[in-house]
Amino acid sequence: MNNILFSILAKLNKLILPSFTKRRLDLSKASKLQLLIFGWKLYVTKRALK
Template structure:
């Protein structure tokens, strides 16, 4: 149940939230908001793969 929820959430995130790798954002120079979005997407992806 948890894994399917995170897989669904990951698909929604890929449609709604920006992709920083496609934009070429340097994470060392990213704003706090960009870092928060990156961390959230990383957390969702990690839980979807477990």
């Protein structure tokens, strides 16, 4: 059940949130909001793959 939820969230993240890796964002120069979005996407993706 949890895996399905996080898989759906991961797909929504891909559609809605920006991709910082395609933009070649330097994480040392990223704003707090960009770091928060990056961390959220990483967390959801990691949980979806479990």
